[in-house]
Amino acid sequence: MKARFKRTTAPLAAGLSAVLLAAGCGTERSDGSDGEGVRVAVGISDEVLATDPADGYDPGSWLLFNNVFQSLMSFPKGGSTPEPEAAEKCGFEAGSTVYRCTLREGLKFSNGNDLTAKDVKFSFERALRIASDSGPGPLLSTIDSIETPDDRTVVFKLKVPDATFPSKIASGAGSIVDHREYEAGSLRTDGKAVGSGPYKLDSFSDKEAAFSVNPHYKGNARVRNTGVTLTFFRGDQKGLGSALKDGNVDVAYRGLTAQDIDGLQGSVEASKQGIAVVEGSSAEVQHLVFNMKDPVAGKLAVRKAFAYLVDRDALVRDVYKGTAEPLYSIVPAGIAGHNTAFFDLYGGSPQQDKARMALRDAGIDEKVKITLWSTPSRYGPATDLEMAAIAEQLNKSGLFDADVKSVEFEQYEKDIQAGRYGVYVKGWVPDYPDPDNFTQPFFGEGNVLGNGYENKQITGEIIPETSAIADRSATDDKIGKLQDIVAEDLPILPLWQGKQYAVAKGNITGLEWTLDASTVFRFWEIKKG
Numbered sequence: 001m002k003a004r005f006k007r008t009t010a011p012l013a014a015g016l017s018a019v020l021l022a023a024g025c026g027t028e029r030s031d032g033s034d035g036e037g038v039r040v041a042v043g044i045s046d047e048v049l050a051t052d053p054a055d056g057y058d059p060g061s062w063l064l065f066n067n068v069f070q071s072l073m074s075f076p077k078g079g080s081t082p083e084p085e086a087a088e089k090c091g092f093e094a095g096s097t098v099y100r101c102t103l104r105e106g107l108k109f110s111n112g113n114d115l116t117a118k119d120v121k122f123s124f125e126r127a128l129r130i131a132s133d134s135g136p137g138p139l140l141s142t143i144d145s146i147e148t149p150d151d152r153t154v155v156f157k158l159k160v161p162d163a164t165f166p167s168k169i170a171s172g173a174g175s176i177v178d179h180r181e182y183e184a185g186s187l188r189t190d191g192k193a194v195g196s197g198p199y200k201l202d203s204f205s206d207k208e209a210a211f212s213v214n215p216h217y218k219g220n221a222r223v224r225n226t227g228v229t230l231t232f233f234r235g236d237q238k239g240l241g242s243a244l245k246d247g248n249v250d251v252a253y254r255g256l257t258a259q260d261i262d263g264l265q266g267s268v269e270a271s272k273q274g275i276a277v278v279e280g281s282s283a284e285v286q287h288l289v290f291n292m293k294d295p296v297a298g299k300l301a302v303r304k305a306f307a308y309l310v311d312r313d314a315l316v317r318d319v320y321k322g323t324a325e326p327l328y329s330i331v332p333a334g335i336a337g338h339n340t341a342f343f344d345l346y347g348g349s350p351q352q353d354k355a356r357m358a359l360r361d362a363g364i365d366e367k368v369k370i371t372l373w374s375t376p377s378r379y380g381p382a383t384d385l386e387m388a389a390i391a392e393q394l395n396k397s398g399l400f401d402a403d404v405k406s407v408e409f410e411q412y413e414k415d416i417q418a419g420r421y422g423v424y425v426k427g428w429v430p431d432y433p434d435p436d437n438f439t440q441p442f443f444g445e446g447n448v449l450g451n452g453y454e455n456k457q458i459t460g461e462i463i464p465e466t467s468a469i470a471d472r473s474a475t476d477d478k479i480g481k482l483q484d485i486v487a488e489d490l491p492i493l494p495l496w497q498g499k500q501y502a503v504a505k506g507n508i509t510g511l512e513w514t515l516d517a518s519t520v521f522r523f524w525e526i527k528k529g
Helices: 059-068 117-130 165-170 237-245 258-264 268-272 300-309 312-319 341-346 352-361 382-396 409-417 436-443 456-467 472-489
Strands: 040-044 087-093 098-103 143-150 153-158 199-204 208-213 227-232 251-253 275-280 285-290 324-326 368-374 400-406 423-428 492-498 500-505
Touching: 040 237, 059 199, 059 208, 059 227, 098 117, 117 143, 117 153, 199 227, 237 251, 237 500, 258 275, 258 500, 268 275, 285 300, 300 341, 300 352, 300 368, 300 382, 300 492, 312 324, 312 382, 312 492, 341 472, 368 382, 382 400, 382 423, 423 436, 436 456, 436 472, 456 472
Parallel strands: 040 227, 040 251, 368 400, 368 423
Antiparallel strands: 087 098, 098 153, 143 153, 199 208, 208 227, 251 500, 275 500, 285 423, 285 492, 324 492
16 A cells, blocks of 8 residues: 555544534535536636546545546445445445445436446456546555446456445545546546536646536436636645635635634624635544654653643644644544544553653663654644644653754655654545554554554454455444554554534525545535525
8 A cells, every 4th residue: 555645734623423614505405407506616726636536635636526427436424435426336245355236227418428337347447447646546556357248238357355445436536537538557647637527527627627417427416506716725825815805716625724714703894794614523633643653752651641631622722722632543433443442551641750751661761862853844834833832741751862854855754664764743634534554554454654563363364254244333332442552562552533624705505515434525515595
């Protein structure tokens, strides 16, 4: 598995359902016709790095994929169990090693071409053949072969039991392209995209992308606008905020700072201007990672001292202004199997005496000198402030002499792989809302952390066993055991689970259905006027 940490710019949401915090946004009823309302302008601080689903993996690109392309399966709004989308039905055969799908009748791409099983087979085989470093290949790696007995039937034969396969192909990794529009062995670089999703891409540039409703679409989505214009602010958070206040965008998504959100929530002035903050659920997480081979961080006593001293409540309050929640396990709240293993072992508030005892029992009597490594270019400018706050917490105990260093992401990743850092930060936006996506990438063979951690019970027993269980709720006990093992071994220290926000100006409805743990920002749910 490649290092595939999606870029984040601020903590995103937690909670079971979206909450509307100011006047001007109401809950949309389910009645109404497709394509109603008017065009909606959305601004994001991210870029869309690719329009070809065989290449992009960043949040901006997946936002485009989820609206322009169909997958066989999709996540319903507010749900974590995938349901048929381009497919009429899908199901496992022969345990969890054969997955058969029957396509809906009459599917067409936005250009009017028929979508058949040939296109589905082509799309998956193309992504695997191209094997882009920033593509979806790792999510599709369990595919052994694909058969198409007829135009509406697709049969995936898997190398190993993979009960998470429906969730994987419900993500952007499952995007279906027109085999007549894409080369089998090379990426599309003209900025165009042809899919069968609710929208078609009319234009794409460095500054914005324009989408209109796809008249040929057949699926579960019910479109509530006549199109979307997506403006890219490319990290300019102030510019995004100004555009919203000036009415140049109707919705600001991904990019307003924690301070912006904090200032707008419950603000009388914002309410008078018709500005509303919408909060929804998210499974974005952030961890401290310990290099198990480092001469300092590799000592369990040092890692235990961290676990006893880090004050998550203070980080969430002071650095992230309440736009995140403390996290005490590797599987976040709202995902099946979540527990509080780290809270149970190390408590929820600083325990200096226990930290001192852990160090002294290991014969460590001097202050522990250590550097915390950060990269604001990947996880947002607040990351440096967060690492500085953690260093201050450690030093305040009198047990540490900690400092912080920050580098750009490209160098950061190279240094991690070279084992140069003892303690560093990693953020994770899930590909799909299943505990597998918070365990296998971190603790499976060839994991993405680059910290030298391996536990044979996890890699040899728990992960293979849970991967084969089709009833995902039946994995809870084993996933709980995995979390308990990690809490004891301490290769990472969970810090926070994000909250996801969108901010709207004017009479915008439906945003609450775009913010959930699936990370699918559903254009079709947004209505203006």
